[in-house]
Amino acid sequence: MDVKRVKDYLYWLYYQYQLVTCSYVLEPWEQSMFHTITVTVLAMVVYTAYVFVPIHVRLALEFFSQIFGPQPESAVLN
Amino acid sequence: MGNNNWPDHQAQRVVVNGSHLACRLEGFHVCGGGEGIKVWIRAAGHMEPIRAQLGKTLSVLLGIWCQPAFKHEDETETIHSNELYERQKNGVSNGTLYKKTFIEHFEQAPMYVAVFTFVGFAVGTIFGYLRDFMRAWGLEKRNIAAEREQQKDFVPLYQDFENFYTRNLYLRIRDNWNRPICSVPGPQFDLMERVTDDYNWTFRFTGRTIKNVINMGSYNYLGFAETDVNALKTVTIELEKYGTGVCSTRQEMGTLDKHVELEKLVATFLGVEDAMVFGMGFATNSMNIPALVGKVFLQRADEGYGIITSNMEGSIVRLPEIVSLKNKYKAYLYLDEAHSIGAVGATGRGVVEYFGMSPDDVDVLMGTFTKSFGAAGGYIAGKKGLVDFLRTHSHSAVYATSMCPPVAEQIIRAMKCLMGLDGTTQGLQRVRQLEKNTRYFRRKLHEMGFIIYGNDDSPVVPLLLYMPGKIGAFARRMLEKNIGVVVVGFPATPITESRARFCVSAAHTREMLDTVLNALDELGDFLHLKYSRYSKSSHPELYEESRLELED
Numbered sequence A: 001m002d003v004k005r006v007k008d009y010l011y012w013l014y015y016q017y018q019l020v021t022c023s024y025v026l027e028p029w030e031q032s033m034f035h036t037i038t039v040t041v042l043a044m045v046v047y048t049a050y051v052f053v054p055i056h057v058r059l060a061l062e063f064f065s066q067i068f069g070p071q072p073e074s075a076v077l078n
Numbered sequence B: 001m002g003n004n005n006w007p008d009h010q011a012q013r014v015v016v017n018g019s020h021l022a023c024r025l026e027g028f029h030v031c032g033g034g035e036g037i038k039v040w041i042r043a044a045g046h047m048e049p050i051r052a053q054l055g056k057t058l059s060v061l062l063g064i065w066c067q068p069a070f071k072h073e074d075e076t077e078t079i080h081s082n083e084l085y086e087r088q089k090n091g092v093s094n095g096t097l098y099k100k101t102f103i104e105h106f107e108q109a110p111m112y113v114a115v116f117t118f119v120g121f122a123v124g125t126i127f128g129y130l131r132d133f134m135r136a137w138g139l140e141k142r143n144i145a146a147e148r149e150q151q152k153d154f155v156p157l158y159q160d161f162e163n164f165y166t167r168n169l170y171l172r173i174r175d176n177w178n179r180p181i182c183s184v185p186g187p188q189f190d191l192m193e194r195v196t197d198d199y200n201w202t203f204r205f206t207g208r209t210i211k212n213v214i215n216m217g218s219y220n221y222l223g224f225a226e227t228d229v230n231a232l233k234t235v236t237i238e239l240e241k242y243g244t245g246v247c248s249t250r251q252e253m254g255t256l257d258k259h260v261e262l263e264k265l266v267a268t269f270l271g272v273e274d275a276m277v278f279g280m281g282f283a284t285n286s287m288n289i290p291a292l293v294g295k296v297f298l299q300r301a302d303e304g305y306g307i308i309t310s311n312m313e314g315s316i317v318r319l320p321e322i323v324s325l326k327n328k329y330k331a332y333l334y335l336d337e338a339h340s341i342g343a344v345g346a347t348g349r350g351v352v353e354y355f356g357m358s359p360d361d362v363d364v365l366m367g368t369f370t371k372s373f374g375a376a377g378g379y380i381a382g383k384k385g386l387v388d389f390l391r392t393h394s395h396s397a398v399y400a401t402s403m404c405p406p407v408a409e410q411i412i413r414a415m416k417c418l419m420g421l422d423g424t425t426q427g428l429q430r431v432r433q434l435e436k437n438t439r440y441f442r443r444k445l446h447e448m449g450f451i452i453y454g455n456d457d458s459p460v461v462p463l464l465l466y467m468p469g470k471i472g473a474f475a476r477r478m479l480e481k482n483i484g485v486v487v488v489g490f491p492a493t494p495i496t497e498s499r500a501r502f503c504v505s506a507a508h509t510r511e512m513l514d515t516v517l518n519a520l521d522e523l524g525d526f527l528h529l530k531y532s533r534y535s536k537s538s539h540p541e542l543y544e545e546s547r548l549e550l551e552d
Helices: A002-020 A028-068 B073-089 B111-136 B161-176 B233-242 B257-270 B281-293 B319-329 B384-393 B395-399 B405-419 B426-448 B468-480 B510-527
Strands: B028-031 B188-195 B204-215 B274-278 B332-336 B364-368 B378-382 B460-466 B486-488 B498-503
Touching: A002 B111, A002 B468, A028 B111, B111 B161, B111 B460, B111 B468, B161 B468, B204 B510, B233 B405, B257 B274, B257 B378, B257 B405, B274 B281, B274 B384, B281 B332, B281 B364, B281 B378, B281 B384, B281 B395, B319 B332, B378 B384, B384 B395, B405 B426, B426 B460, B426 B510, B460 B468, B468 B486, B468 B498, B468 B510
Parallel strands: B028 B332, B332 B364
Antiparallel strands: B188 B204, B274 B378, B364 B378, B460 B498, B486 B498
16 A cells, blocks of 8 residues: 555656646647656756765865965975 | 826826825726726825736726826825824724725735746746747647738738737636536536547537536626526516517617616615616626716726626725725716625625715716626616716617616516515525625635635635646646636736636535535645645534534
8 A cells, every 4th residue: 555655645746746837738748848858957957966066065165174274284394 | 007198288197116196086087897907095094005007908098187296105194194183083993994894815925836837837938939830830730710821911810929828828728718508507507528639729529418517606696597487487477578689779769667677676776866777797887988988087996897896806895995085086986896786795785885885975886787686787876967877878878789678677586685675585695695605615715725815705716826737737626526616817817826716606505615615625735725824724624513603
C-alpha cells in the first residue's frame, strides 16, 4: 500500500507542477516540449551549481579571511 | 489614468494618485451598468476610499466636471472632516451612515501565487506565439476564420493579433463555457454531454444527458426559475389568452393592460411613484442611458453588470456614502440593481432597503427581472416626471418590442409572492432562505481556507483561483462531481484574479450546499486552492447542528 501512496503523492506533485506552470492546458506534444526544456534548464542549473559553487565558496572564504590580517606562509627565512 | 475624452471647455477631472476623486459632479452620475470602471471616492473622514481604475470595454464615455477648488488633498480632508464634525455635533455616533455592520473582504493572496500566475500566463503566451507561427507558416492546419484569397487586398475583416488571447489561451479550456443545458436552470439542471476531438476547436454531442447537475452558476437567487405547474398556473392562463408575441413597440400598439398592471406593481414594490418596464434587461440600460444623459458624460462607479452586487466581485455598493456624495455635489444617481433586486434586503427590495434608506434618495432606480424573478426584462423606476419622460424619449419605447404578456405575468406572480399579496408567506420565506444559504455558504468557505471576495450578505460568491491552469482543472473536476460552476478569467477579471463564481439560490437545500462544500473541500486540497491566511479549522464539521449558530 505504501508504494501506491508514494505513487499517488508523486502524481499529485506532477499535477501541481502542471497546474502552476500552466502546462496543464497544453496539448501533449507541447507538454513534452515544455517538460524537456524545463528539465534541461534545471539540469544545467544543477550542473553549474555542482561545478562552480565549491570553488566560489572557497575563494570567498579565502577573501574574507584576509580581513583578519594576511597570514604569511612563513615569516622566517629558512 | 489614460482617458482622453474630456469635454474641453470644462475643468479637467482631478485624480490624486488614483485613490482620490474629489470634484463637483454635475449632470448624471451613473453608478453601474457594463463592466470595468470603478470609482474610488473619499467622501467623509471615516469612509474608505473606493478604488479608481479604468476597465477594458467601455460602453459609455467618462467625464466629471471639476472645480479647481477641490484640487488639494488637504482641502478635501478639511471639507470632509467638517462634514463629519457637523454630524457628530448633532449627537450621532461614528457609524452614522450604516445601520448595520458592513463587512467586505478582499484578501490578497501570498506573493508566490501572483508570481506563479504570471509564470503561467507567460508559458501560455510563449506557446501561443509558437502555435501562431506554425499556423502562419502552414506547419499546422488553420481552424480560425480567415479571409478568402480573393479578398486579401480588401480592408481586413479579422484582426489577427487582437484575438491572440482568445485563440491561444481561452480556446484551450473553452469546453468550460457555453455548455448547453436542456432543462430549467433551477437548483439542479441537465447538461448535454459534449466531447471534443481536436482540442476544443469543434465539439460534438454524444447524445447523452448528464442529469441533475447541481447548479451553482445561475442567477436564480430566489428560486423562481421553476416548472411547478401550480406555481405557473396564472402564467399558463395568460399564455393562452395573449399568446407569446406582442408584435409592436410601446409607443405603437404594444402597451397592453398587462404592462400597466406590472408597472403599477413594480412602483408599489419599490415604493416609488411610477415605473416603466422593458423587454430586455441589458437593453434597459443601453436604450435609456442615451435618452437620459445626452451631452453630459457619465461616470460609472462600479464594475460588473450590477453596481450593487457586482457581478464578479460579490460586493455591495456603499449606497449611503454615494448618496451623501451626490447630495453634496448635486449630482443625479442612477442605481443599477440588476443583481440585487430581490436578492438583497430584508424583504428583497434591494440595496435601498438593505441600508435602510428611502427610495427618494435615489433619482433613477433601474433593475432587471432576469435574475431574482426568473423572467426577462428590466425596469426603470422613480418620480413620475422621470418615467413620463422615458415613455416618450426612451429608444426602447420607440423601436423595441415590448415585453411579452406571459413573461409579464411571471414577474407579476413572483412579485406578488414576494410582497405577500398571494396570501402566503412564501416570498418572505424565500428571501430568508437565501439569506441563510448565503451566510452558511460563505462562512463555510471562509472556514475551509479559501479566499472569498465580497460582502458577507451577497449571494454572489467569488472563490479565487488565481492561476490560469487551475481555471480549466477546477471547472472540469467540478463537473465530474456533478456540480456546474462558472469560472472567469482574464478579460472579465484582473489578470491575476481568476475566480470561480458561485451564485447561491434560495432553492438550494442544505444537502445540496453540503455536497458542494464537500466537493470544494476535496478539490481545494487536491488543487491546492486554500490560500487564506485566516482560516480557522482545516476540517469543519459540516453536519454538526449542535453548534450555536446566531443566524439560526
